[in-house]
Amino acid sequence: MATTVTPLPEPLDPGAANRALAPRLGSGRLYLRRFARNRGALLGVALFVLLVLFSVFGSLFTRFAYTDADFAALTQPPSATHYFGTNQGGNDVYAEAVHGLQRSLVIAVSVSVLTIVLAAVIGAGAAYFGGRVEKLTLMVIHFLLVVPSFLILALISHHLAGDWRVLILVLTVFGWMSTARVVWSLSTSLRERDYVLAAEFMGVRPWRIVMRHIIPNLGSLLIVNLTLGVVATVLSETALSFLGFGVQTPDVSLGTMLADGSGTITSAPWLFGYPAALVVLLTVSMTLVGDGLRDAFDPTSTSAALRGRR
């Protein structure tokens, strides 16, 4: 967690350590070193890699496809043939879990990448240009934050009948605001930095200033939010699918598996337990990575970027 790194004393020549450590390579190696020293973060990376490998190669270890129904084994507990058991329809839960994890991963990663790009450009642009552009953007952001966006998400994805690609689009469109708001508020202080002013006085064009001087200086925030965005998206997707508004049959995601299993939590706990464990492993691993990255970028900060949970 964030607890293992001792904060550097700031007032004492903060550059000295940098100068001693990284005379040439910028800060990249320093970040890597700090990250690598964080046991939690390494655990997170390991977990995440394992989950990705599982989702890609897990299907090689079973002869069942997630769509196959084994009518000889309905609602069977885990066994040698069905590692995670079977559900009421005879589907192999292991095969479903591999596929569901894959689905959830693809959705989560693409949404969080798209979201970050959108949020960075909109937030930083609004802050830099200021005036009416900024006012209007903020109004839209506040509006979308306040509107029960989950409801609108449900409306739209219900209408579009659970195509996962559409789900990516919809989750992105309603997912960028809280990050954009954070980007905006940090950019407003970057906008006042002397190097931005200096660039203006050199005649550098506005969008170039945004792209070259503002967004790169939010790099650490954006990377941290990228990992936490994966968490948020997994949780959103799970919630939507759980309620029947996300991925829909015959397709399977971890959310739909949770929904299927929730009715039989006492009689057939494996139906719920395995997908629940996978979801939690996935989100926990990403949070560990995100925390480790944040500590690596800014060991003095205790601020969590854990905001805007949906």
Next chain:
Amino acid sequence: MTLTTAGMHPPAESAAPAPVLSVRDLSISFPSEAGPVQAVRQVSFDVLPGQTLGIVGESGSGKSATAMGIMGLLPETAHVSGRVLLGGRDLVGLNDRQLSAVRGKGIGMVFQDPLSALTPIFSVGRQLSDALRVHQSLTKQAAWNRAVELLDLVGIPDPHRSARSFPHEFSGGMRQRVVIALAMANSPSVIVADEPTTALDVTVQAQILGVLRTAQAETGAGMVLITHDLGVVAGYADEVAVMYAGRIVEQAGAKELFGRPTMPYTIGLLGAVPRPQARADRPLVPITGEPPSLVKLPAGCSFADRCPAAVDACRTQEPALAAVPGHGQVACLRVGDIADGHLAADSLFPAVADAEEHGGAGSGGEVVLRVAGLAKTFPVTKGALLKRRVGTLHAVGDVSFELQAGQTLGLVGESGSGKTTTLLEIMRLRQPEGGRIEIVGTDVAAQGSPERARELRRAVQIVMQDPSGSLDPRLSVFQLLAEPLQAVGADRETIQARVSELLHLVQLDASVTDRFPSALSGGQRQRVGIARALATEPRIVVLDEPVSALDVSVQASIVNLLTKLQRELGLAYLIVAHDLAVMRHVSDRIAVMYLGHIIETGDTEDLFTNPRHPYTEALLSAIPVPDPQLERSREHIVLEGEQPSASRLPSGCVFVDRCPLYRLLDDGLRQRCRTERPLLGSAGPGSGHRHACHAR
């Protein structure tokens, strides 16, 4: 005022009073990525009651860590050893609860930045009475009354009402008074003041030093005054300790230390600091190099690498502080040679032979910048969500000046005087709100074609105050220097060639091109900033406090570099700086600003030796001089109050509310000062020295 303090007796003249605070072998280190940072090493000193020990040093010398170590306010990760004896009791190793009984009661502390030192959500009266009630059993009412008394004592006007105000309603100077009141509230026997005036304007600094004297007189406390400003120490401290790389390298009485500095570092420091009373032709002598990293200290004397007197033994053996007869203590292997005059202090840091006479070069050149009647206002808004305009801030009222090629014009004034706004208005290259700006003969309002606009951009460039803030941390030195060239459309080969030319020009090694700003020292960064400004071969370079973020020993080399560049390239400089001593060194002409108006302008020497406007006079008088004898004997003009906000300009003279002369005037002239704004008028026919005052 009915304030009496139990332990109030004049500083004992009798035989050696017992020290109130004794620090013995204090060492402090912090863990860091690269290894332990040895911030403070083996520091020992005594503070006598009623006396002041000044600790001077540059950034990273360990002086603030020493202060925090005494207070027990270091981060928990810090490793502290040695003893801090307060009235005989060792504070090192006490836990937080035990220390909290000492803090505020035994030792009071004054911090550097008054703007953030007070809790924003409590009234100042509440903070003061809380501080009193921590250590004394007072009723709320009694504590409140005492708080009001304290506010009165530190010179807060209308203390009854002010006690109910919140910190944000006070100016910086007023807040620092409150912080001092907090420090003295429980009559501590020691007051630690860590850079108490660094964040303040020079006229306010003079007031705050006065308040500190009051606090010390009231409580009879011994004081540890930590500062980087040699002038402040010269005027205030009885005893001075110079710190370098975590150690005390020289400690002596103020008179002895300034009169006959003995450690080469002290000698160099005193040679590098610009003196307001000295003519510009005394060149500043920088100390070469940079302070060592505190992570991996060299084996010998930490100053050896920069020391002109260093011998081989200096690099292997760290000298201990040794007593020098009649002088105090010095940590230097060659102390014998220096003390007995064998090694003349003057010859250690010889002035670089500066062939050309400073100043005369530029006069009579082409006018490259003409500003006439410049005005700029900002709306004063209120409300967090829906901003309503409630007033107008007249940041710049009516500013006119001319700048010739090869010449330097210095804009002088305190914060809020509009000098930086003036610079920024020029840099924007747009039609100003009022007045006109002409650059190399072209009115910026009528730039016409984009090519012409680009030409103008090339002609004016800026060097900013804080080199670590004005260089994008994500870009390498090469990218930083290439940026202005790319913006004017230079091709790749031109950029390559020009970048190495620029590095040479600012005396940087070509190896820095692929470094990032964080891997450069402060002086190197500012050189990059200067190189970037020169990239497009400008005619005019605007310098916004170019050396104020740098340490004294580095500052001198940047000042010398700027002078050299001007001479070689025929640049016109427009400089803003609050440090008048530096200004005297670099400027040919000076314009003094107050509340957005130029109130006096003239040739530098003329203005410094013969100031005519009462504000200029007070401003010059407020600069502390690094010479204890001069500083203590000369007459100080301490202005009352602070520069008001420019949102309510007086209709007459802008300085009327603080003018010391005003009080001496007759009613007719007073009326005139109140109602009619004085114009800049020549002191004599044909003189370039002009000032705006009815009374003189």
Next chain:
Amino acid sequence: MIHKSAAASTERVFLPVRKHHDHAQTRHTPAGPACGHRCRIPLLHEGGPMVRHVMRKAAGWLAMIVVATNVTYVLAAWFLDPRSNYRGLRPVRTEQQIDHALTPYNLDPRVPLAVRWWHWFSDVVLHFDWGKSPVGASVNSEIGFRVLVSGQLVTAATLLSVVAGVALSVFTASRQYGWWDRITQLVSVFLFNVPAAVAALAVVFAGIWLNQHLGWRFLYVAGEASPTVSGLWPTVADRFQHLILPTLSLTVLGYVGYHLTQRSLLLDSINSDFVRTARATGLTRAQAIRRHALRASLIPTATSVAFSIPAIFTGAVITETVFGWNGMGQYFVQTIAKNDVHGAVAVAAFGAAMTAIGAVLADVAVVLLDPRVRVS
């Protein structure tokens, strides 16, 4: 925030920061100097500007609700197809018959959207009539009791979350990096990663287990009230028993955000200059945190309450589904599944209203906490 801006004391930042205090607006009470400790609580009657400030904000939020509700109407009318409710019915009806059946409910797709919207909007404004479902049930009668059911759930969960989160953060921040800090942080980070559905079901599971082991059905895991209970006190007790688990599962999810953000805000302000000053006057670290850092760091938390209500509401949708509560959340799932345009819009309006109420309360809290808002 993650980056602390370097506080360079350049002149540029001086702009209108230093505000003149306006006597007419500050309105210090004319009481004697003794008021020092008491004056910080602004009474409503003395703070004319404060009331106006809150009223202005409230008006803004009202506008926000109106816009949000109307946007949802348009989206719902666009995306939901009420005709599908009739398609599965026997005997099979023609499209025309279906449209005809929908006409009285203002859901006839042949009528232009603008016209339908106008009917709906004027009914809401004039009669507070939120329309009919595709099969003719009145939305008003459906939501009447559901609003109360969900309202108490969301309110209780929000309050508990804030209190638990802030209390925990204060408790742990003064023991930074100690055992308690590590353990609670670990738990919170873990809970942060648990999907609402999993958390709710885990609570159900735990509740059942507890009931079995106690041999007494104290905790209810389904429904919001037992149909058979009568009498005032039995009813109250019964409601309470039903409320415990859903509130708990919502709180478990909600407190995490407050704990983690408040902890970091506190730690940030512990390192701030004014806490150092407070310690220099003789407060211990823990005292300085409680008296000086906490209140200042509560200000951003108060503002964030408003923005976290949509999340709590989302959580409530799932919690109600899991616990079988007839609340707005469950209704929301039903309305979308049954293409009930008017019902879905009413849910959206409820959600927006909850957010707005939270935001106005947060504003009041900020004004109480921060004298700077009051004085300027």
